[in-house]
Amino acid sequence: MLPSEAVLSSVYEVSRITVRKALEVLREEGHVDSRQGFGWLVVSPPLRQRLGRFSTIEEQLAEMGVHPRRKVLDSEVCESSAEIAQVLGQKEILRVRRVNLADELPFARVTVWIPSSLAKHFSLSDYEESSFYDLLTDRKLLKKPLSKAMQTISAIAISEEDAKLFSVPVGSPALRCLRTTFDSAGDPVLFSEYVFPGHLTEFVIELAGEVTSIAPSGLRLVD
Amino acid sequence: MLPSEAVLSSVYEVSRITVRKALEVLREEGHVDSRQGFGWLVVSPPLRQRLGRFSTIEEQLAEMGVHPRRKVLDSEVCESSAEIAQVLGQKEILRVRRVNLADELPFARVTVWIPSSLAKHFSLSDYEESSFYDLLTDRKLLKKPLSKAMQTISAIAISEEDAKLFSVPVGSPALRCLRTTFDSAGDPVLFSEYVFPGHLTEFVIELAGEVTSIAPSGLRLVD
């Protein structure tokens, strides 16, 4: 519990208004909360966790005691398609397709495209053992750290190949996430596609700051 | 913040007029700005603009010159289901179901739940003419501004009713967004469900700050 507003006001020699403004800023940030007639208290850790950044899927699996595994489907160095070339600005790229499993249950099919100049440092077993993030950072292959990303999430009907993989009917709903990851200089470093079966997964997005609409943010119409 | 005009005037031994002229030149150049009764402050770098929030779907439609319209499907005050009661902490709630159209093409079916205490201020035509955000804020029905939201995005197969609405086959993929909106005190104010046909829509999410994984952030497994 915090001292009362009156105490804080006299200790720090500011008015109660000022004390309240400060406390309300802290409340906005989720650090403290108040109850009328009782007082101010620091928010218990569980709430902060709820309001904090969302953990990655790997951390979630680890918490659940589930063993994650990756399986490489295929990998090739090839000329980049028009779309990829435009995003990454590279002519020759490495494309790796993997499946992510949780306790041997496939929950994602992933395709990653990276400039082929980075590919020569990796082997097939690297792709199974490590995430690309770890591969790129641990081996210090990047001049600048990864720092921004843009992802689009859409709903698609699952393809025949993926249907077999996830053991669901062809055409079932799936989440598809296309992601471009940038380094701190703003240059795109890698492009990736994730396909998740709809019955297994969902995205959670927390929006802080001022809300100017109750409609889902980030939505856009595609043509 | 800059020192006040009076301070600058005495420190540099020039008149307030001269100080103001200098500051106004700087304002023209976009380096500083002022607020009456408050003072002068240096303008934050345009970085904020680049990382700015994504526009709402309404703003996008307006930019595209598309005319948005809402149609109310039904509206009733009823006892809240267990799920809604847990989220909103209300026994009696108003449920409004609407369709959003862009140039008469339906692109979203929306259900909004709000405490019935707020419902008495609204009429059916209000729901067609305004967004709930505008209704709640314009009429000053909220003690605290809306400030936080949590939304989960999942892929579902489209229901029979929605299939008719969107003129797509039953079972087509759709994006479903469940959203809880909170006021600045952290209290939940409204709960909403959005269903978007998959072929029309996608979510765009920009992630700033340090990236610690290249996997889609915000993803979680559902049970």
Next chain:
DNA sequence: TATAATACAAGTATAAGACAGGTCGGCCCT
């Protein structure tokens, strides 16, 4: 013509106080 000096209007943040309503603990009465 530009600057200085001055005055005033309007806006902002804080100080100080009062009051309503909620919470809690202790005291009294049964």
Next chain:
DNA sequence: AGGGCCGACCTGTCTTATACTTGTATTATA
């Protein structure tokens, strides 16, 4: 020993006063 009441203390909210700010106008001066 137990239930109910009361008072001290707390937050939530309002009003009023004050000091300081920018915005604007006027007049004097080099």
